[in-house]
Amino acid sequence: MEIQFAGIAGIxxxxxxxxxRYLQYGGSIKKIVILTNNHNHALVLYTExxxxxxxxxxxxxxxxxxxxxxxxxxxxxxNTLEIEINExxxxxxxxxxxxxxxxxxxxxxxxxxSRPVRPTRWRNYIYDLENKYSTKELLARFPYVIPFSxxxxxxxxxSASFWDAPGDKILQGFKRLEDVIRERCxxxxxxxxxxxxxxxxxxSILLWxxxxxxxxxxxxxxxxxxxxxxxNRRAHKEIKEDPKSQLTEFLALNLLFILEAExxxxxxxxxxxxxxxxxxxSQ
Numbered sequence: 001m002e003i004q005f006a007g008i009a010g011i012x013x014x015x016x017x018x019x020x021r022y023l024q025y026g027g028s029i030k031k032i033v034i035l036t037n038n039h040n041h042a043l044v045l046y047t048e049x050x051x052x053x054x055x056x057x058x059x060x061x062x063x064x065x066x067x068x069x070x071x072x073x074x075x076x077x078x079n080t081l082e083i084e085i086n087e088x089x090x091x092x093x094x095x096x097x098x099x100x101x102x103x104x105x106x107x108x109x110x111x112x113x114s115r116p117v118r119p120t121r122w123r124n125y126i127y128d129l130e131n132k133y134s135t136k137e138l139l140a141r142f143p144y145v146i147p148f149s150x151x152x153x154x155x156x157x158x159s160a161s162f163w164d165a166p167g168d169k170i171l172q173g174f175k176r177l178e179d180v181i182r183e184r185c186x187x188x189x190x191x192x193x194x195x196x197x198x199x200x201x202x203x204s205i206l207l208w209x210x211x212x213x214x215x216x217x218x219x220x221x222x223x224x225x226x227x228x229x230x231x232n233r234r235a236h237k238e239i240k241e242d243p244k245s246q247l248t249e250f251l252a253l254n255l256l257f258i259l260e261a262e263x264x265x266x267x268x269x270x271x272x273x274x275x276x277x278x279x280x281x282s283q
Contacts, residue, residue: 036088
């Protein structure tokens with residue numbers, strides 16, 4: 001397979017980011033190869049999608065510093081994910097080819113078909129840190145990303161520019177949700193009263209067919225509670241928050257849009273619509 005190259009030689013953070021991007025976006029990584037020349041290290045990632053990705057030599061070992069610390073972090077993360085790891089000693093000119101994006105697939109095949117380092121020593125590069133990284137600490141260095149594949153189409157424009165002004169996008173999204181439900185239900189209410197009339201009780205305008213009364217009430221209360229917990233405070237005062245909280249809130253708002261799209265108009269007085277599933281209500 002043709003080799004892809006990522007990272008910047010000698011810059012540890014760029015190489016860490018390259019590995020994290022493939023873990024985040026690139027599908028499942030089935031194995032990792034460490035290519036070592038003295039205390040300099042490059043990586044090769046093999047994915048389940050048959051991609052081969054060489055991460056340039058931004059990692060190091062054998063001394064205190066950013067390179068060894070970053071290498072220890074990446075190896076701890078990969079080991080925690082139970083990804084197969086093997087190491088091969090290589091010549092300096094091979095490192096140079098990787099760093100210049102010139103290593104060929106035949107040259108790499110020759111390396112990985114040779115005998116790996118035995119006994120394994122890659123755990124030594126972690127020093128004593130392997131058991132000191134909590135799962136929370138390992139995850140903390142991943143970037144905050146919006147999973148576009150699950151975003152409701154009516155929020156896509158806000159999600160595409162979300163990080164420009166997260167608070168404004170969230171508030172705009174809540175207002176948009178109210179507008180959608182007001183127009184659909186032909187109501188003039190706002191906030192929790194709007195959601196109660198739209199979703200809550202036997203006379204609600206919208207419902208989710210096939211769900212029992214408890215499940216319908218639970219979904220209705222999601223609208224009321226989420227609005228009360230997030231939208232109200234955002235509308236009335238300036239909020240200081242971190243990107244994690246902002247993204248979490250936006251995804252909660254997205255869930256409400258998805259649930260609204262799944263709801264149907266309740267059957268009423270001969271108008272077209274759907275009735276509550278009485279069998280489901282009896283569960």
